[in-house]
Amino acid sequence: MSNPEKAMEDRRFNESGIEIEPLYGPEDVVASQADDSDGIGDPGAFPFTRGIHREMYRKRPWTMRQYTGFGNAEDTNERFKYLIRTGNTGLNVAFDLPTQCGFDSDDDMAQGEVGRVGMAIDTLKDMEIAFDGIDIQNITVSLTINGTAAIMIAMYLVMAEKRGFDISKLRGTCQNDILKEFVGRGTWVYPVEPSVRLVADTIEYCAKHTPLYSPVSVCGYHIRESGATPTEEMAHGFCIAKAYLDEGLKRGMDIDEFAYRMSFNFNIFGQFFEQICKFRAGRRQWAKILKNEYGAKNPKSMWLRMIAGGGGSGLTIEQPENNIVRGAYYAMISALSGAQTIALCCYDEAYTIPSEKAQQISLRTMQIMIEEMGMTDTVDPLAGSYYVETLTNQMEAEIIRIMADVDARGGIVKLISEGKIQSHVSKGAYEHQKALESGEFRKVGVNCYEIEEEKPEVAMHPYKVEDAVKQTERLKAVKSGRDAAEVEAVLTQLKVAAEGSENMMPALIEAVKAYATVGEMNRVFTSVFGRYDEPNIF
Amino acid sequence: MNETRKTRVLLAKPGLDGHDVGAKVVARALIDAGFDVRYTGLRQSGEDIVNAARDFNADVIALSILSGSHLPICTRLKVLIEEYQLSDRLWIAGGNIPAEDHETLRDIGVDAIYNTSSSLSEIVAAIKEKTIE
Structure with missing residues (x-):
């Protein structure tokens, strides 16, 4: 129920820029409805509102x-x-x-x-x-x-x-x-x-x-x-x-x-x-x-x-x-x-x-x-x-x-x-x-109700370098246990698929089965597609 | 400071971290504050960053890192900064950097560190102060 005499400073908008009224009634629902509205319908039925x-x-x-x-x-x-x-x-x-x-x-x-x-x-x-x-x-x-x-x-x-x-x-x-x-x-x-x-x-x-x-x-x-x-x-x-x-x-x-x-x-x-x-x-x-x-x-x-x-x-x-x-x-x-x-x-x-x-x-x-x-x-x-x-x-x-x-x-x-x-x-x-x-946008603890000299007691997730070492060791072991000729063949097939217009998933699946690495498959793709050149815009 | 030349800030996203909201916001704030800003975009290697800093003749090298990789990144970058004779430039880092790592970063050579709750005005004022010769 909008009130035209409402003072400007009392007006409120949500983040999407829609004005929020102090009170709503049935006439607001009708007034806001699109001409081709399908209403709200029932759960599980079109239009699924x-x-x-x-x-x-x-x-x-x-x-x-x-x-x-x-x-x-x-x-x-x-x-x-x-x-x-x-x-x-x-x-x-x-x-x-x-x-x-x-x-x-x-x-x-x-x-x-x-x-x-x-x-x-x-x-x-x-x-x-x-x-x-x-x-x-x-x-x-x-x-x-x-x-x-x-x-x-x-x-x-x-x-x-x-x-x-x-x-x-x-x-x-x-x-x-x-x-x-x-x-x-x-x-x-x-x-x-x-x-x-x-x-x-x-x-x-x-x-x-x-x-x-x-x-x-x-x-x-x-x-x-x-x-x-x-x-x-x-x-x-x-x-x-x-x-x-x-x-x-x-x-x-x-x-x-x-x-x-x-x-x-x-x-x-x-x-x-x-x-x-x-x-x-x-x-x-x-x-x-x-x-x-x-x-x-x-x-x-x-x-x-x-x-x-x-x-x-x-x-x-x-x-x-x-x-x-x-x-x-x-x-x-x-x-x-x-x-x-x-x-x-x-x-x-x-x-x-x-x-x-x-x-x-x-x-x-x-x-x-x-x-x-x-x-x-x-x-x-x-x-x-x-x-x-x-x-x-x-x-x-x-x-x-x-x-x-x-x-x-x-x-x-x-x-x-x-x-x-x-x-x-x-x-x-x-x-x-x-x-x-x-302070126009209020955030509790950030720009209102702050605690002075707050030193957050933050438990950080520990990063364990030994996990990374273990990971590279496993990668090495997997690579040395593979059939090199097979890996080369599946990667070649992947390249053929990428260069053509066929669906690349079957070739990817074969490459994965041969334990090709993420890096190897990615290099095939970048050799064909190149890399994204980010527009330098902010 | 040369009156006709704006202070140049190279804003870089090292490593693989894709969170660039903060970097872009800081870039906009620095431009509004009268700085000459060049933003590298994502996924920069150490070499990319020192090359860009040299090409741009940056007065400030600013890194944005939210992935937690700030220590290995800055350790490696330090070597390149020395090699490229950029040690006289103001080096700052911002992002998700816990307080317990600040001292280590300062020892490596980072001049100032900002976190996700640092205000734009604080960052702008600090860079202005530190770049006035």
């Missing part, structure tokens, strides 16, 4: 998938087993930077980085050790990797097959969203075009051979971390997802053959209701895009399946225990938003790899919501709120506007290639930082 499943958490709570990985495969396997023991129902794998950027652990570029921010993987051998003893059919695994994702998917599938799993029934996810890596996160390797071709190869291969595996998880997440607003996060994520769908169509596939395996990863930090409405709006808009623009018939193709719960930029190094409270709100937002999976950020994550204790607190936060708070008892409990439905409508309109703007300026792939999206979000980050320093 209220959730992609009819029973949602009543049937099964969200998957609890804490993010972890460090040192070598043994270290990570041990932490995986700890997380499963404490109640995690999925795994979310962190890889070290050399693995993510395509360097073997003994490469000069890997010096000092092996096993530091995630687990080091050089060959299939490491993948076998990492998942040893873990039932990867029931504990689904998400691989957080992008630049070298095709290699990692090949390794994961070969490992699963060797373990005796039927890969045609294997579930799991790979992040594999290279376009957003050019905007934020930065683990690109090849130029934009061959990078996208690799993503398309995984989509096509998985649609045919591993129909329950999700080869791509499109990340609005990192675009938001890089400085985008919540509506920009969702709009840019959708533009990127559409670019991958278009690649799939170019391969001659029907939209319903592969769109149903597209998944998403969104950020959670920010204002409570803005976040919830972002997801409800996004879910509805994505369903409409698939149905109306792509002509999808299968409702599953229209589902916005998503992981939420991460929000690094919302956490602070100051008064780190406050992050536990923030985490609880993030978990509640994720649950009220209908997330399929929650990977809840940990209170120490603003500065280190989470400790076991921190991981446990995040997990317990979710378990308390399920066991004590009744958060899984009913579907989309906020539906019908005048505020929530109005803001959902407004957020959706803003998402549509931003997507149209991206298209009008040449499309997401072009804008990313030219560094335009990067420049835009980086400007957003700068404005945000200035607002934080001026």
Whole structure:
């Protein structure tokens, strides 16, 4: 109920620039509705505003998938087993930077980085050790990797097959969203075009051979971390997802053959209701895009399946225990938003790899919501709120506007290639930082309620050099035990595939089986594709 | 300080760390404060950085590191900085650098260290002060 006489200083806007009124009524819901609105509908039915499943958490709570990985495969396997023991129902794998950027652990570029921010993987051998003893059919695994994702998917599938799993029934996810890596996160390797071709190869291969595996998880997440607003996060994520769908169509596939395996990863930090409405709006808009623009018939193709719960930029190094409270709100937002999976950020994550204790607190936060708070008892409990439905409508309109703007300026792939999206979000980050320093944007413990002379008691994750040494020794041992002629042959085949236009996954799978290293396969690709030349724009 | 020449800052992302939000924000703040800034982009080797610093004739070499690899990176860079005779330049590092490593970094030769909660005004003021000759 807007009041035109309201004084300017009383006006409030959310981060997406939408004005928030002091009170909402039924007329606001009607006024904010689009002319071609499909309404909110029912859970499990188009347009899926209220959730992609009819029973949602009543049937099964969200998957609890804490993010972890460090040192070598043994270290990570041990932490995986700890997380499963404490109640995690999925795994979310962190890889070290050399693995993510395509360097073997003994490469000069890997010096000092092996096993530091995630687990080091050089060959299939490491993948076998990492998942040893873990039932990867029931504990689904998400691989957080992008630049070298095709290699990692090949390794994961070969490992699963060797373990005796039927890969045609294997579930799991790979992040594999290279376009957003050019905007934020930065683990690109090849130029934009061959990078996208690799993503398309995984989509096509998985649609045919591993129909329950999700080869791509499109990340609005990192675009938001890089400085985008919540509506920009969702709009840019959708533009990127559409670019991958278009690649799939170019391969001659029907939209319903592969769109149903597209998944998403969104950020959670920010204002409570803005976040919830972002997801409800996004879910509805994505369903409409698939149905109306792509002509999808299968409702599953229209589902916005998503992981939420991460929000690094919302956490602070100051008064780190406050992050536990923030985490609880993030978990509640994720649950009220209908997330399929929650990977809840940990209170120490603003500065280190989470400790076991921190991981446990995040997990317990979710378990308390399920066991004590009744958060899984009913579907989309906020539906019908005048505020929530109005803001959902407004957020959706803003998402549509931003997507149209991206298209009008040449499309997401072009804008990313030219560094335009990067420049835009980086400007957003700068404005945000200035607002934080001026006190205009309030952050508890940072620019208000600070503790003078605070010396954060921070337990840093120990980096063990001996793990890196062990890793390079194993790499050496694996390499010396291989059939050199076979390795040469599979790498030659990979080069032929890369130089041609065929799908590169079969050649990658053969290379992985011969224990070719990440670095060797990456060198084949860079010899054909070259390396990405980052536009020097900020 | 030469009145007609702006102080030149080379802002570099060494190693494989892809977190560049902070580096870009600092770059914008330094430009607004009147510095001449060159940003290297991601994934720079030690050689890339000293070459860029020499080509640009940078007064300040600023590194952004959030991966935790600051000690090995700075140890290796120190050798190159000496070899390229850039030891007289102001060398600063920012990012996710725990307090317990600050002394080691200073011993290596890093003149100032900033963390993720350092303010832009603090960084700008410090560089201005330290580059006035």
